[in-house]
Amino acid sequence: MSLKILLPFRIFAEIRNVKQIIFVTSDGSYGFLPHRLDCVAALVPGIFTYETESGINYLAVDQGVLVKGGLQVIASVRNAIGGADPGKLRETVEKEFLDLDEQEKSIRESMMKMESLLIFSMEKLGRQ
Numbered sequence: 756m757s758l759k760i761l762l763p764f765r766i767f768a769e770i771r772n773v774k775q776i777i778f779v780t781s782d783g784s785y786g787f788l789p790h791r792l793d794c795v796a797a798l799v800p801g802i803f804t805y806e807t808e809s810g811i812n813y814l815a816v817d818q819g820v821l822v823k824g825g826l827q828v829i830a831s832v833r834n835a836i837g838g839a840d841p842g843k844l845r846e847t848v849e850k851e852f853l854d855l856d857e858q859e860k861s862i863r864e865s866m867m868k869m870e871s872l873l874i875f876s877m878e879k880l881g882r883q
Contacts, residue, residue: 756789758805759866761831768814768837770807777804778821787835789826796821798832802844812837815844 758776760767776787779801785839798821819832838844 756787756826757826759827759829760803760816760835761829762835763833767832767835770805770812773828774806774808776797776806778816778820787823787828791823792826792852795823798830803830803835813840813844814838 756773756776758768758770758773760769774789777784778786778796779799780796781799784801785796798816799820800817801815803816805812805814815836815838816830817833817835819830821828821830836844
């Protein structure tokens with residue numbers, strides 16, 4: 756298989772002759788072998804594993820989407836970090852990607868409050 760990992764503004768990696776891929780979704784971990792049926796999966800922050808002739812490789816990936824068509828697999832994620840030690844990558848996922856999600860939730864809540872106040876103020880002005 757060929758594997759391409761895309762970030763929002765660049766190609767993170769293009770790997771040829773991939774023997775198998777293991778990734779994480781909200782429903783659990785899944786794996787691909789070359790002749791698996793085509794599919795689409797929503798990725799969650801976690802460890803992305805792929806095996807080539809040179810060995811097993813690990814990446815910490817943020818949320819995204821994975822598409823398999825024929826022998827080509829494309830993973831489009833918000834962020835990815837490579838490394839050899841899965842334990843350290845797990846820490847990276849927990850510290851960077853999951854914390855970022857919490858920050859985004861907080862920002863969204865603040866934005867919703869500001870929008871509500873703006874709408875309330877505009878309605879109040881309209882009644883005067």
